[in-house]
Amino acid sequence: MKTLRILLLTSFFLAACAPVATDTNSPSSPSDMEGADDTGGNGETGAAASSDAATARVIEITASNWAFAPSTISVKKGENVVVRLRGDIGIHGFAIRGTNVSVTVNPGEVIDVTLPTDAEGSFEFFCNVPCGEGHKDMKGTLTVTA
Numbered sequence: 001m002k003t004l005r006i007l008l009l010t011s012f013f014l015a016a017c018a019p020v021a022t023d024t025n026s027p028s029s030p031s032d033m034e035g036a037d038d039t040g041g042n043g044e045t046g047a048a049a050s051s052d053a054a055t056a057r058v059i060e061i062t063a064s065n066w067a068f069a070p071s072t073i074s075v076k077k078g079e080n081v082v083v084r085l086r087g088d089i090g091i092h093g094f095a096i097r098g099t100n101v102s103v104t105v106n107p108g109e110v111i112d113v114t115l116p117t118d119a120e121g122s123f124e125f126f127c128n129v130p131c132g133e134g135h136k137d138m139k140g141t142l143t144v145t146a
């Protein structure tokens with residue numbers, strides 16, 4: 001029953017999307033590349049999320065006991081940046097002061113975090129999960145330059 005329902009939903013969406021895509025494409029320019037991409041993207045689940053990560057600059061940060069590596073990262077204001085947080089040893093948090101960024105990463109886990117780059121300045125990032133004796137030293141600096 002579940003499969004049937006998904007099939008019905010999928011075909012409904014495809015049926016609903018197809019005429020819209022054709023209508024918007026035909027009068028303007030049939031060879032429009034953006035229109036072609038949109039039609040393809042609608043059929044894929046999670047296409048929006050993966051295309052975000054595809055256009056962003058990815059900075060890998062590893063969290064272990066008791067440090068982030070690297071502990072200083074620098075980005076441009078307005079730049080599309082994703083921090084790929086990789087859990088190595090221990091369970092740690094990754095939070096950026098003055099922002100709503102706050103995630104927890106387990107050993108072996110990889111979490112993508114979109115960096116807020118709308119404000120210039122120096123922002124401390126730190127572990128906000130009590131993780132042992134080095135917890136309070138587990139911090140770094142995010143610099144957003146003009």
Ligand SMILES: [Cu+2]
Pocket residue numbers: 092093127128129130131132134135136138
């Ligand atoms: Cu900690």
